[in-house]
Amino acid sequence: MESxxxxxxxxxxxxVVMVPSVAAxxxxxxxxxxxxxxxxxxxxxxxxxxTADKLVGTGFSQYxxxxxxxxxxxxxxAHPVAVSAFKSASITDMCQSVVTPNIPILxxxxxxxxxxxxxxxxxxxxLYIDVQDLEADATFENIDIGVAAKDASKGPGMKGGGExxxxxxxxxxxxxxxxxDVKQTAWATTAGTFKLSGLKMSLSSGVKECY
Numbered sequence: 001m002e003s004x005x006x007x008x009x010x011x012x013x014x015x016v017v018m019v020p021s022v023a024a025x026x027x028x029x030x031x032x033x034x035x036x037x038x039x040x041x042x043x044x045x046x047x048x049x050x051t052a053d054k055l056v057g058t059g060f061s062q063y064x065x066x067x068x069x070x071x072x073x074x075x076x077x078a079h080p081v082a083v084s085a086f087k088s089a090s091i092t093d094m095c096q097s098v099v100t101p102n103i104p105i106l107x108x109x110x111x112x113x114x115x116x117x118x119x120x121x122x123x124x125x126x127l128y129i130d131v132q133d134l135e136a137d138a139t140f141e142n143i144d145i146g147v148a149a150k151d152a153s154k155g156p157g158m159k160g161g162g163e164x165x166x167x168x169x170x171x172x173x174x175x176x177x178x179x180x181d182v183k184q185t186a187w188a189t190t191a192g193t194f195k196l197s198g199l200k201m202s203l204s205s206g207v208k209e210c211y
């Protein structure tokens with residue numbers, strides 16, 4: 001793969017692109033050990049799954065990071081993630097699910113959130129998704145692969161605020177990203193604004209996930 005590709009580019013498995021970024025977490029670990037990076041906010045002990053028929057984002061960038069947090073029994077842990085950032089995003093038919101296991105008497109309980117169906121998609125500004133695993137059909141417009149994370153100027157910039165990410169590490173950016181048939185597991189999502197049209201939330205016993 002060339003370090004820079006212009007025009008529309010498609011990958012059946014979008015996550016393959018971030019293999020170098022995940023490998024770069026070793027360098028991030030060294031920086032943490034040397035005290036060069038401050039601790040980030042702590043994520044919960046539960047990842048969550050998200051599906052969407054379509055995500056169209058403008059001002060896209062992606063870079064490697066570490067999410068520090070806890071296991072469900074309170075132990076400290078960390079998760080290597082690929083941070084996908086968008087200046088703005090439109091998400092059609094979004095489903096988000098998280099399962100809480102081992103609740104006394106009830107066992108597992110699933111929370112499912114759906115929004116953006118019909119003709120009114122979910123709208124987000126300055127959206128950051130800390131992704132563990134992602135599958136989609138993806139098309140990028142004017143993509144640059146292999147830029148330093150701090151120089152990925154097409155996106156909204158790195159999150160900052162003590163984020164555990166190497167600003168000199170691997171990143172990629174594009175003017176526009178279109179993902180269809182999205183399936184992903186994530187540890188965190190943050191956004192400047194997140195407008196959920198047609199929001200529906202439900203709780204049910206047992207393991208019921210978006211995929």
